[in-house]
Amino acid sequence: MPDLPPLTLSLAAPRGFCAGVDRAIKIVEMALQKWGAPVYVRHEIVHNRFVVDALKAKGAIFVEELADCPTDRPVVFSAHGVPKSVPAEAAARNMIAVDATCPLVTKVHNEAARHHEAGTQMIYIGHAGHPETIGTMGQLPPGEVLLVETVEDVAKLTVRDPAKLAFITQTTLSVDDTAEIAAALKSRFPLIQAPAHDDICYATTNRQAAVKAMAPKIDALLVIGAPNSSNSRRLVEVGTAAGCPYSMLIQRAADIDWRALEGVRAIGLTAGASAPEILVTEVIDAFRARYDLTLDLVETAVEDIEFKVPRILREPV
Template identity: 60%
Template sequence: MDAAETRPAKPPLRVLLAAPRGFCAGVVRAIDAVEQALKLYGAPVYVRHEIVHNKYVVEDLKRKGAIFVEELDEVPDTRAPVIFSAHGVPKSVPEAAAGRNLFAIDATCPLVTKVHREAQVHHRKGRHILLIGHQGHPEVVGTIGQLPDGAFTLVETAEEARTVEVPDAGNLAYVTQTTLSLDDTAEMISILRVRFPALTEPHKEDICYATTNRQEAVKAIAPQVDALVVVGAPNSSNSQRLREAAERAGCARSVLVQRAADIDWPQFQGIASLGVTAGASAPEVLVEEIVDAFAARFDVTVETVTSTEEDVFFPLPRALRPDAAE
């Protein structure tokens, strides 16, 4: 008897791929910034903090000649480019770089820069600022570092929104981290609006288009599947929020994995349908790797479920445009 005939048939599995998923325009710009710096100026290129929160991307850039550091004092006196990550940095970082005459290139996502500018305007107008975000996240550290101590009060939860005390309830504004849960943030803003009727809001919401679109795409497929995989890093805020969004939308078996090797296969025993998405800093090659891993164990059919189309593009920082090194 042929060996193939004795092999048990693989169970069928319907895979729904969320679209949009994966890289956003800010992440593409940040990764391109490092690669273009290597092309124009050669290795090494120093990068403060992970350029984006994805181990695969960071390791790939290391192989090409990028050196990642957490603080500027780890960078030697050099004329090599020093790139600031997509998450943004406190004002003290570019000031320190200028003080050492380092060749600094800011790859902060323009949508994070928008939040920084909003906060600066509020501060100039004498408003105290409520910052909705996660303590210690690089983006929050960078935003708080735009202004003097005491300019912000951090609000992390709905409970904190109910109890936060402010110096002047009539002279108050809020900004948010760009990668938060839409639902959690809406709840906190609703509470703050009731408590502080004079609260000044952003002209356009701070949660970025990519975070919004990826969460909405997950909500569309989560009720249709037995399990859902988010491809992303555990320290990626937007990836963690995707997993939470899937759970809230009706898929209790939602997990975050970085690579196929991280999959806990017993969790997926007996499923007939699977949702797959990726955080904004996860490359498509890792999505393909995950789908291939399931295809090795299941008879897979793949469908893409598109909730919206994206066409956002951010140009590279000026120092990295093609004529910069001429």
């Protein structure tokens, strides 16, 4: 057997599942245990095909709209959150509804509601069409939340009263990009109220920090995550911005473009917040089969946060 070429694989830590994703998956599994199959889930519980397929195999049925759910079976709302109209519709149909919205997204919803009660118009930094954006903007009446995606969008805003404005953000954005947009908002609207604490979640921030820390020592970055996962796509962008010449999103080991990695001797590996560790192991094994592998852990934070599941799952049937 020929000698394998040497390769250093830097593993980001933290990576993969965050507390909100762990909780959301546990909620679906507990709902299946409590009420039996099928349990309906409105939208992918988290943005990862591997996770969704595993839950389907246990009896979860994923739908996009509440109208696609029968009224005699429980429905779980995804970790991204839903507009207020969705739980209201579930209540009107007398459905058993379980909310798996990440508590950090719920915090942003509550922030928006408090500002609205004070007569303040909201500006939301986020991505149009993303479920979290739809859910957060759907907490308030139309026109009460204005969406901006870029610094250029800030210049085009038409607001009701520049003295009564506040901004909130999607939890899975790039820390650096959001800081630029927030600075543009503060420059154009000096009286705008910023969030008391960063809306970008701790897990998103930590995973981006680990990528920045490993960027100077790697020639290529692989991010395990789904194409529709906002936090995973942001990790690719953060790697590129940090100077990594090749940053690529893969769903699993089969997606690795080995030809693009020819001659590379140092690669970074991380995973988005909805990607399970089993996919990281799969990728490491694929590298081990092709290289004389040295693993290098790049740890920038230790996460020990855990969120409780909703009370309805802890009560007897």
